[in-house]
Amino acid sequence: MATASSTVRLLLDLIALPSVNPAFLPAGDARTGEAGVAAFLGEYARRGGLAVEFQEAAPGRSNLLARLTPSGPVKQRVLLAPHLDTVGLPALDLLLRPKMTKGRITGRGACDTKGCVAAMLSALLAVAKSGTRPTETEIIFVGLVDEENGQTGSRHYAQHGPRAALAIVGEPTRLEVVTAHKGDVWLQLKTLGRSAHGATPHLGRNAVHAMARVVEVLETDYAASLKSRSHPLLGSPTVNVGSIRGGTQPNIVPAECVISIDRRTLPGESEAGVRREITALLRRHKLKAEFENLRLAACHPLETDPGLPLVQSLCRAAERKRTVGVHYFCDAPPLAAGGIPSVVFGPGDIAQAHTADEWISIASLERGTAILEKFMRGLA
Ligand SMILES: [Zn+2]
Incomplete structure (x- = not known):
């Protein structure tokens, strides 16, 4: 068994290591993102x-791959895939001093997602140490870079990493097994x-007035029509007009007015489909507006079959009767888009992610480690 203290000690060490995604650092800041964490974990593994x-996903930024090979030939692979980067905050240095009080560990990354990193790696090392490794399943701990910004690490892995029958993406899911989340399309x-x-x-033609009608139709007719679609784990898709800019x-x-739209999609909906239905809607209402090209990657929705045998094994280890859906993104869709069935699982609660006093409960951390170990032992 992984001892509780080994997971806790690993998490305390990880929180003390800087890992802010370089995208959130001021220009010229010498800190090196998640590279220090990858090096530390590589040595630990x-x-x-x-x-x-190490698998370089971007200059100076490498995913960490740590493998436990099976006792026989490799017939399938399972990935334990948490991300290594964290968001930043002005009081960052304070958050790098982990605190342990009242059954909690507090510090940047405690729940998002160094807690998952510690639980996954401790569980895998416990299996490695036990001497009874899986017979035909290779397990790879994949520490991914850049989840918090562009998901460069998971996109790169999906194209260049070894194939797998399941990726367990580490995020704080309160130990629920997540098989679905909405996608997101941003449009202008x-x-x-x-x-x-x-x-x-x-003598003129008022572009702001024209846009006011477009906004009205999107926020009433279109929003109402989306409510008629529904997914068992995710509910209905949504639309939000988030900004408007026009006139001087x-x-x-x-002469010109621009809005930005955030459209949360269900599995099966695509950006092209969303554009088509908005175009048809405007035509029906005899309104004229053009799409601008916004250079922001759309996030695909996630939908993994809860009936897959490995997903079922994880549910049994976690004592969950059914899988759930969530409202946030992670590395699972890029991996799934690359052909690797992916679920999200980990200790901690997303409600504490990115907060000024980010924490994780030690009980959740220990339980998560035990569940992952039980799941891996079941692969023997
Ligand atoms: Zn995260």
Whole structure:
């Protein structure tokens, strides 16, 4: 068995290591993102008897792969895949001093997602140490870079990493097994008018007024139509007009207006499909607006078959009768898009992620470690 103290000690060490995603560091900051964490864990895994390699996903940023090979030939693989980066906060240095009080560990990354890192690696090392490794399943701990920003690590792994029958992506799910979450499509719409002097508005065409009608239709008709679609774990898709920008000053008829739209999608919906239905909606209402090209990657929805044998084994180890859906993104969709069935699982609660006093309960951390170990032992 992995001892509770080995997971706790590993988590305390991890919190003390800086790991802010470089995308959130000020320009010129010399800190090196999650590289220090990857190096530390690589050494830790090697001492524990795992075969370690690094996979460069972006310059200076490498995923960590630590393998436990089976006793026989490799017939399938399972990935334990938490991310190594964290978000930053102004009081960052304070959060790098982990505290342990009242059954909790507090510090940046405690729940998102160094708790998962510690639980997954401790459980795998316990299996490695026990001498009874799985007969035909190779288990790879994959520490992924850049989850909090562009998911570069999981996108790279999906293209270049070894195939697997299941990836357990580490995020704080309160030890639920997550098989679904919504996707997200960000779009911009633009209306064009004709500028004129504010004293003679009839000589122009007001782009803000045109957009006001578009917003109204999106927030009423379109939003209502989305409510008629539903997914058993995720509910209905949604639309939100999140920003509007148009015109320059009161005495000029505005020539241009732009809105941004956040459209949360269900499995089966695509960005192209969303664009098509909005175009049709505007046409029906005789409104004219054009899509602008927004260079933001859409996040795909996740839907993994809860009936897959390995998913069922994980549910049994976690004593969960059914899988659940969540509302946040993670590395699971990029891995799933690359053909690796993926679920999300880990100790801690997403409600504490990214907060100023991020914490994880030690009981959850220990239980998560025990569940993962039980699952892996079941692969023997
Ligand atoms: Zn996370």
